[in-house]
Amino acid sequence: MSIILRFVSASKAETYNLLRAVLNDKYKNESVVVDKNRGWARPGVIETMAQVLGHQPKIIATVRPVADCVASFVRLVKPDNVSELVKTSPLIEHLKFSYQSLNAGFAAYPNCFLFVEYDKLVSNPAIELQRIYDFLELPTFTHAFDAIESTVIEDDEAAWGIKDLHTIRPTVKKIAPPAIDVLGEKLHDYFDVPECWNLNKPVKPRVKLLDDALALALNGDFVNAESVLDIALQLDPNDNRALFNKGWYELARGNLKKGMQLIACGRHEKRVRESTAVRYAYVVWTGFNR
Template sequence: MSRTIHFISGLPRSGSTLLAALLKQNPRFHAGMSGPMGGLFSTMLAEMSHRNEMAVFISDEQRKRLLHGLFDNYYGPETDAEVIFDTNRSWTTRLPAIKTLMPNSKVIACVRDVQWIIDSVERLVRKNAFSPSSIFNYNPGGTVYTRANGLAGSDGMVGYAYDALKEAFYGPEADRLMLVQYDSLVKEPGLTLAAIYAFIGEPTFKHDFDNVEYDAREFDLRTGTPGLHDIKRRVAHEPRESVLPPDLFRRFENDSFWKQAENNPRGVRVV
């Protein structure tokens, strides 16, 4: 593939859809919401492992070609962009493979204070009171506490992504990782995009922060979570009060490890 591939990953409800909507304004770029490539990548890795007795016929070089071929074929002639951003929360667990397969690729991880991520999901639950969400396996029961515990667990939507982010942040491939804070993206979108362009080595582009478009309504309806990928037309910071009980909000207040310089031994770029 002659095109350049970069990756968007990080925490849920942290601006990845907004970032993709902005990036795709550039006619040289292709970007979108979380897609199937992360799952396809993992499935192919598993099927080529030695749990499959036929794996004896597959060399590591063949594995690399097959995995690289996933991107070649998925983003085939239907996508004519020169630069592709593939979005999936699992990419922060794949930095060693990405480094080998695509040495020039970078991973942009969107992050946000965890208490506000939990708050954002809870707002969706309350907004869609008559539509149980796939986030909770369509279970209409539980309380705000059980929902928060489920989200934050190691296999929950937030907990998995959080652990994967820390794996990348503290791993030896951290030089190809950039963290983009949600507040930076909505308060200073121009400066944030400029930092991203510099990180990936691309010439800057004049984005329109007053007319941002992205439509994932059909997908969101299928997941029982209308509004999951909605973005405002104008990029702006909108302060609000949390809907979480105060003790639950405080539980996650110290989880933003990327904000303390002493917690960043590898010098990961944080915007």
């Protein structure tokens, strides 16, 4: 016979007290506990930790441009189709989640964060580590940056299907080519998003044809709106967002099959900046099996 115990908290305070008791028991001899989890940056988690600890947690966020992170994954995976990897890889979804959590957490609790930028870390590792020691209020330790030993072994191939995803090289140095050389201009622009840790980042001007098409349609000028979409598709026939919008015009003309096929292209689009991704609960119908 199995007995299942179900604990129901009467209040947030009771939950906080329970978590505090677990921490005090597990880490009773530790003054500083470091845990690696990108979910710590979420505002709700920070709020809970502040209540449990009695003070706000300190979050060290190692950051680099999102496009650089994607390019790093591409170099490791070496896919035959880079665009398909970007659309389907759980690593990219995890990256988007991390980026969104970081932005939301920093907006709500900016004083909890210390940003450590990749380029600065590989250029001046001693300076960046000193910033970390100062942030944590710990005594400085002198590191050797050309004889690094990796003491943690992670089975990346089983977890992510990518061997050596977290392998640490013995020397701190930058060896990667520019992300745009790996991704190409279109994918690089797709992931070239604002950075909360770098508010002075220059924004690349872009031709926003889809915005123009939408503005025309909202004003009732559907003929010119569709013409703008056609221009966008001439520039990039595989632009899923343009194809999605074009589908509505096909439906309006009574072209049901073609319209639905084009609208289905929108399934492949999950913008990095979106706080949530559209989830489809139904299997896509591909026709009768004969």
